[in-house]
Amino acid sequence: MDEKKNNTKGKKTSVAIVDISEHENVEEAVAHGINLIKPRLSFNFNSSNQILLKPNLLIAKENACTQPSFVAGVISFLKNEGVSMKNVLIGDSPGQFKKNATEIAKKIGLFEICDSEGIKFVNFDDEVPSSEIIPNGKRINEYYVSKPIKDCDIIINLPKLKTHGEASMTGAVKNYWGIIPGGLKAKLHLKGKSPDEFGECIADNYSWISNNKPNRITIYDLDCVMQGTMGPVSGKMVDWNLLLVGTDELALDTIALAIGKFKGRYIPHLKQLRERDIGVGDIEDIEIFGISLEEAKRKTPKFKIPGSRMVKLSSYITSRIIYRVTKKVPRLNAEKCIKCGECAKNCPANAIESEKGEYPHFQRKNCISCLCCAELCIRQAINTKRRGIGGLFHSF
Numbered sequence: 001m002d003e004k005k006n007n008t009k010g011k012k013t014s015v016a017i018v019d020i021s022e023h024e025n026v027e028e029a030v031a032h033g034i035n036l037i038k039p040r041l042s043f044n045f046n047s048s049n050q051i052l053l054k055p056n057l058l059i060a061k062e063n064a065c066t067q068p069s070f071v072a073g074v075i076s077f078l079k080n081e082g083v084s085m086k087n088v089l090i091g092d093s094p095g096q097f098k099k100n101a102t103e104i105a106k107k108i109g110l111f112e113i114c115d116s117e118g119i120k121f122v123n124f125d126d127e128v129p130s131s132e133i134i135p136n137g138k139r140i141n142e143y144y145v146s147k148p149i150k151d152c153d154i155i156i157n158l159p160k161l162k163t164h165g166e167a168s169m170t171g172a173v174k175n176y177w178g179i180i181p182g183g184l185k186a187k188l189h190l191k192g193k194s195p196d197e198f199g200e201c202i203a204d205n206y207s208w209i210s211n212n213k214p215n216r217i218t219i220y221d222l223d224c225v226m227q228g229t230m231g232p233v234s235g236k237m238v239d240w241n242l243l244l245v246g247t248d249e250l251a252l253d254t255i256a257l258a259i260g261k262f263k264g265r266y267i268p269h270l271k272q273l274r275e276r277d278i279g280v281g282d283i284e285d286i287e288i289f290g291i292s293l294e295e296a297k298r299k300t301p302k303f304k305i306p307g308s309r310m311v312k313l314s315s316y317i318t319s320r321i322i323y324r325v326t327k328k329v330p331r332l333n334a335e336k337c338i339k340c341g342e343c344a345k346n347c348p349a350n351a352i353e354s355e356k357g358e359y360p361h362f363q364r365k366n367c368i369s370c371l372c373c374a375e376l377c378i379r380q381a382i383n384t385k386r387r388g389i390g391g392l393f394h395s396f
């Protein structure tokens with residue numbers, strides 16, 4: 001699809017604002033919100049072959065993740081629509097800092113919910129990623145997205161509103177950063193060393209979603225919002241008791257910030273989307289269903305976002321130090337290797353040189369740290385290791 005077709009200037013979209021406290025529970029509130037937007041959807045849930053649920057599973061702390069009750073609400077809605085749970089997947093890629101998506105889902109009780117419903121949980125990092133082009137990307141032109149994202153025909157985006165050290169806030173648009181396999185996310189951070197540059201990276205990734213995945217709906221967790229300088233991992237939790245539903249992520253983030261009475265500078269990635277005319281960023285162009293924006297504002301405290309100096313400092317530390325040190329890389333265990341060359345064939349980035357009868361040789365500059373080579377080696381001859389302090393001395 002040509003990116004110009006996504007130009008939504010002058011177009012309108014709809015967002016449902018639901019007061020969760022007016023409903024029996026979160027599950028019922030989720031179903032109510034989706035039903036408010038359903039007449040405006042251009043797709044049917046029950047004619048899909050593969051629906052993918054994409055929550056925010058950052059770290060094994062319930063407050064830092066999309067609440068399992070939101071996922072339970074979506075599952076209940078889909079079952080009422082007659083969707084077979086065999087056609088539903090759920091997954092994420094949180095990066096390589098600590099636990100993987102499956103471990104996090106187990107820890108917060110999400111895995112159990114999906115398992116009991118027969119829904120497959122996918123760790124996005126476990127499969128060979130798909131090589132993709134972003135035609136008008138400012139910082140990212142070629143990259144990789146996780147295969148379940150590439151293969152699905154409907155995405156149900158399940159973000160949680162939180163402040164974010166480098167991006168100022170994470171929500172509907174930023175949640176798609178998780179479609180990039182874990183290790184590659186670390187590498188792409190090196191392309192966005194300042195908050196503005198990182199905003200361009202997030203906008204580039206979102207433009208891929210916007211161009212390639214037209215069937216999307218977002219159910220936005222604003223029940224308990226994380227704010228302050230320690231977001232998105234361990235900021236202060238504040239009750240908003242709200243959720244939003246819509247199909248345009250820029251509009252959803254715009255409404256979430258308006259509810260939080262945020263009146264500061266632009267958030268870099270949202271500013272980028274407005275400049276590129278991707279999505280609907282003017283409140284006048286957003287039709288509100290459910291409770292009114294004014295009512296939502298009245299019942300909600302101010303959303304406290306870290307100041308620009310703090311964001312710059314955090315961005316500097318994260319891009320120049322944390323990602324370089326925590327990134328995992330493959331290491332050959334020569335004692336187990338039988339020199340079959342399969343790892344070189346499986347590497348999506350052509351980062352492994354393999355001559356017949358020789359041990360494979362890893363090209364660190366090309367490696368995207370997807371760790372598929374380690375996953376797929378039948379002899380388990382490839383270990384993974386964090387780069388540690390040595391990573392500080394590499395420019396990749």
Ligand code: SF4
Nearest residue numbers: 337338340341343377
């Ligand atoms: S796939 Fe495994 S066994 Fe085969 S060459 Fe690569 S590391 Fe060695």
Ligand code: SF4
Nearest residue numbers: 347367368370371373
């Ligand atoms: S060498 Fe391994 S970790 Fe690096 S890109 Fe290739 S498959 Fe992925």
